[in-house]
Amino acid sequence: MKDSIGKRFAIYALLTALSLLTLAPFVWMVATSLKPLGEVESSQLLPKLAQPDNYPQVFKQINFARYYANSIFVAAWVTFLTCLTSSMAAYAFARRIWPGRDLVFKLYLATLMIPGVVTMIPNFALMVKLGLLDSYAGLIIPASFSAFGTFLLRQFMLTIPMALDEAAMIDGATPWQIFWNVAMPAARGGLIALAVFTFMGNYGSFFWPLILIKSEGLRTLPIGLMYFDTMYGRATHLLMAASVMSIIPPALLFILLQKHLVRGIQLGAVKG
Amino acid sequence: MKGTRKRHELTVALAFLAPNLIGFGVFTCFPVLYSFFASLSNWNLQNPNQTSFVGFRNYAVLLQDPQFWTYLINTGYFFLGLPFAIMGSLWLAILLNRKLSLGTAYRTLLYIPSFTSGVAIMILWKSLYNPDYGPINETLRHFIDFIGLNGQITPPQWLSSTKNVFGLEIDKPGINPTQFGIGARDALIYMGIWTAIGGNNMLLYLAALTNVPEELVEATQIDGASRWQSFLHVIWPTLAPTTFFIVIMSIIGGMQGGFEQAKVMTNGGPAGTTTTVAYHIYTKAFEEFQVGYASAIAWVLFAIVFGLSLFTWKFGNRAGENG
Numbered sequence: 250m251k252d253s254i255g256k257r258f259a260i261y262a263l264l265t266a267l268s269l270l271t272l273a274p275f276v277w278m279v280a281t282s283l284k285p286l287g288e289v290e291s292s293q294l295l296p297k298l299a300q301p302d303n304y305p306q307v308f309k310q311i312n313f314a315r316y317y318a319n320s321i322f323v324a325a326w327v328t329f330l331t332c333l334t335s336s337m338a339a340y341a342f343a344r345r346i347w348p349g350r351d352l353v354f355k356l357y358l359a360t361l362m363i364p365g366v367v368t369m370i371p372n373f374a375l376m377v378k379l380g381l382l383d384s385y386a387g388l389i390i391p392a393s394f395s396a397f398g399t400f401l402l403r404q405f406m407l408t409i410p411m412a413l414d415e416a417a418m419i420d421g422a423t424p425w426q427i428f429w430n431v432a433m434p435a436a437r438g439g440l441i442a443l444a445v446f447t448f449m450g451n452y453g454s455f456f457w458p459l460i461l462i463k464s465e466g467l468r469t470l471p472i473g474l475m476y477f478d479t480m481y482g483r484a485t486h487l488l489m490a491a492s493v494m495s496i497i498p499p500a501l502l503f504i505l506l507q508k509h510l511v512r513g514i515q516l517g518a519v520k521g
Numbered sequence: 522m523k524g525t526r527k528r529h530e531l532t533v534a535l536a537f538l539a540p541n542l543i544g545f546g547v548f549t550c551f552p553v554l555y556s557f558f559a560s561l562s563n564w565n566l567q568n569p570n571q572t573s574f575v576g577f578r579n580y581a582v583l584l585q586d587p588q589f590w591t592y593l594i595n596t597g598y599f600f601l602g603l604p605f606a607i608m609g610s611l612w613l614a615i616l617l618n619r620k621l622s623l624g625t626a627y628r629t630l631l632y633i634p635s636f637t638s639g640v641a642i643m644i645l646w647k648s649l650y651n652p653d654y655g656p657i658n659e660t661l662r663h664f665i666d667f668i669g670l671n672g673q674i675t676p677p678q679w680l681s682s683t684k685n686v687f688g689l690e691i692d693k694p695g696i697n698p699t700q701f702g703i704g705a706r707d708a709l710i711y712m713g714i715w716t717a718i719g720g721n722n723m724l725l726y727l728a729a730l731t732n733v734p735e736e737l738v739e740a741t742q743i744d745g746a747s748r749w750q751s752f753l754h755v756i757w758p759t760l761a762p763t764t765f766f767i768v769i770m771s772i773i774g775g776m777q778g779g780f781e782q783a784k785v786m787t788n789g790g791p792a793g794t795t796t797t798v799a800y801h802i803y804t805k806a807f808e809e810f811q812v813g814y815a816s817a818i819a820w821v822l823f824a825i826v827f828g829l830s831l832f833t834w835k836f837g838n839r840a841g842e843n844g
Contacts (some may be wrong), residue, residue: 263616264627269525271630277656362774363823364819370819372552373806375548394540394549455639465754478647489645491647492641496637503632
């Protein structure tokens with residue numbers, strides 16, 4: 250459908266207005282992060298004199314670098330393990346034919362229905378029993394098995410013809426070689442999307458680290474931010490500086506990889 | 522020969538499934554069963570040695586507890602934002618669904634809130650909502666001044682107010698006229714809409730809109746159908762499966778939701794008005810250590826989620842057949 254010039258102008262104006270509305274809180278956040286404490290309550294949006302020293306100040310007040318590192322370390326491990334276990338399972342579901350496959354797959358999908366709150370308490374008790382309370386392993390291992398990831402990668406792996414696997418098999422390739430050289434390249438887009446979603450989901454994860462972590466040195470970013478807010482709630486300028494720093498990685502990641510992410514979201518849901 | 526082949530395939534498949542399957546068994550299947558048994562006990566984390574089987578007593582206590590019903594109503598209250606969020610996403614998708622030279626830039630900007638959502642964004646909104654010097658009330662005061670109603674109306678107290686658009690009673694199910702207004706629950710809903718509107722649902726609608734037969738839309742418009750009619754009769758039915766998926770996922774997520782907001786922004790208050798079932802479970806299990814009782818709440822929640830999904834499934838499918 251061709252839109253008239255007037256209509257196109259109206260659409261641009263509308264989208265620009267909506268984008269500004271979306272961005273307004275972020276603008277306020279950045280502006281406040283540069284204010285001195287005395288100006289935090291002023292109604293002027295911009296500081297009289299920007300005070301970038303708020304940013305290093307955050308690192309002095311709390312162990313921010315440590316929280317950052319913890320979040321990235323844990324999220325990176327969870328991402329690696331999730332991608333590995335999901336892609337292997339997806340290969341079994343998409344590229345191998347075995348008795349009971351469809352039934353097992355349906356059961357897998359059904360588990361997506363189980364609310365996290367149901368499994369949370371027993372998992373906590375399990376961590377206590379295994380001695381993983383207050384440890385990196387306790388943050389990483391339970392988060393590394395995803396039914397959603399298996400489902401998403403299966404969708405991608407179904408998009409290439411089975412003849413490729415058969416040809417590779419005739420050439421004497423082992424199942425692992427077929428998995429690695431045929432199925433994985435087909436799932437590349439999905440794998441990138443899954444990796445970013447898993448990383449981001451874990452980077453922002455709140456409930457599990459909140460109940461599992463007791464030591465200050467093991468806090469992840471969301472937990473560290475929450476305690477910072479509880480202790481220094483009046484220091485809005487420092488809180489905003491910390492918040493800006495903690496949303497920079499997800500914002501950058503999205504902007505850089507958005508093509509894959511958009512396709513991942515759409516394929517993961519619509520073609521189900 | 523065929524039998525060996527089959528067995529070989531099964532072995533290969535199991536080998537590839539094993540890592541995921543074992544993890545799944547340990548961290549999902551086993552906990553689900555365990556949680557059900559826990560809900561039938563008086564298990565307390567502070568004296569786990571005195572755990573005994575109490576049958577369905579937790580469930581009986583729970584269903585007679587007005588607190589539980591109040592929190593269930595709170596959870597339901599947050600669904601008020603859902604139609605606005607979903608329709609908003611659809612509207613944005615329709616706006617973006619054309620060749621615009623800045624299309625990707627707009628899409629990126631609109632998506633950023635949902636991608637960055639979390640504790641940082643909640644701390645930000647807590648400041649935005651500050652009734653005294655937050656920018657939202659600052660703006661509202663200017664606006665009130667501008668329309669000349671200064672002194673007659675005051676901006677909402679946002680996160681520190683128990684008021685709500687239905688005038689719901691504070692600590693028990695019921696209506697109380699003095700509670701009419703805008704308060705913490707509404708504040709969280711607006712924040713939720715801002716976060717979600719340009720997020721995944723918009724992307725799903727954008728993908729689904731590419732399936733709308735354009736010739737059909739044009740044909741109906743040549744026949745004199747209004748824009749609204751062609752939306753109703755061509756676009757909306759084509760999008761039905763996507764809408765259905767979004768609604769189901771939102772119900773499942775929404776019933777379990779509200780924990781982070783409550784923990785970071787309101788501590789479930791004021792007067793418990795932002796305590797959802799999920800936050801209630803957390804408080805019972807990890808602050809009062811009554812894990813048996815908390816497990817029972819979790820199972821009731823599970824049953825509700827399951828029931829609502831089944832209902833939507835049936836209702837949604839019938840709507841699809843008629844549409």
